[in-house]
Amino acid sequence: MLVLGDAHADDPDNRRALFAAYRDADAEVALQLGDLLYYDLPIPTYFIAGNNEDFDTIDALRHGRLDSSDVTNAFLLSDEAVEIDGLRVAGLCGNYAPTQFERPRPNLQGERRRHFVRGDVERLKTVEDVDVLLTHEAPHGLPVAESYEVGCEHVDGLLEALDPDLCLVGHHHEHAETTYGDTRVVSVASVEKRYYRLDPETLELSSYPTPSA
Numbered sequence: 001m002l003v004l005g006d007a008h009a010d011d012p013d014n015r016r017a018l019f020a021a022y023r024d025a026d027a028e029v030a031l032q033l034g035d036l037l038y039y040d041l042p043i044p045t046y047f048i049a050g051n052n053e054d055f056d057t058i059d060a061l062r063h064g065r066l067d068s069s070d071v072t073n074a075f076l077l078s079d080e081a082v083e084i085d086g087l088r089v090a091g092l093c094g095n096y097a098p099t100q101f102e103r104p105r106p107n108l109q110g111e112r113r114r115h116f117v118r119g120d121v122e123r124l125k126t127v128e129d130v131d132v133l134l135t136h137e138a139p140h141g142l143p144v145a146e147s148y149e150v151g152c153e154h155v156d157g158l159l160e161a162l163d164p165d166l167c168l169v170g171h172h173h174e175h176a177e178t179t180y181g182d183t184r185v186v187s188v189a190s191v192e193k194r195y196y197r198l199d200p201e202t203l204e205l206s207s208y209p210t211p212s213a
Contacts, residue, residue, distance in 0.1 A: 002027035003196035005188035009038035033170025
């Protein structure tokens with residue numbers, strides 16, 4: 001199973017890197033951690049929305065009303081879980097904004113659609129038997145190099161409620177690891193740097209440099 005970090009594939013160079021990772025990995029299915037920004041993909045790719053997306057496309061995927069030739073093999077994981085290669089994989093889209101968190105999702109407009117809200121988190125907490133959780137926002141304790149304190153209490157709460165074996169995190173564009181309770185937490189590097197393979201049986205995560213396009 002291929003694992004991809006932030007792609008920002010609206011940029012042509014980043015898009016070439018994304019497809020170089022797909023070709024090199026030669027996988028049948030992929031997980032992607034947000035900021036995808038290009039949705040016509042070569043293999044089934046289960047992804048979470050990041051804080052940079054085409055939010056009209058994300059809304060259409062979220063509500064199952066998409067009719068576009070520009071979207072192929074892109075499946076949004078929005079506050080739900082699906083079974084992929086024998087794993088129960090769940091996802092939380094977006095990032096945290098204190099001013100938006102208590103609002104109903106339909107009230108988020110424009111770029112504010114990038115955020116998750118309390119309703120998203122509470123729905124996801126009811127999902128059972130999650131093996132792998134995908135988030136764009138990190139839990140506390142992840143040692144990434146940022147100019148601010150990394151960690152969101154609501155992601156912490158999800159890990160406590162769902163107790164997944166593995167949590168994969170996007171957004172920070174670098175590889176870093178920690179544990180939260182019994183969950184292994186991995187920040188995934190951006191696609192132009194590296195891609196990953198996940199063994200569904202052991203949850204072993206291996207990384208490889210993305211080849212030149």
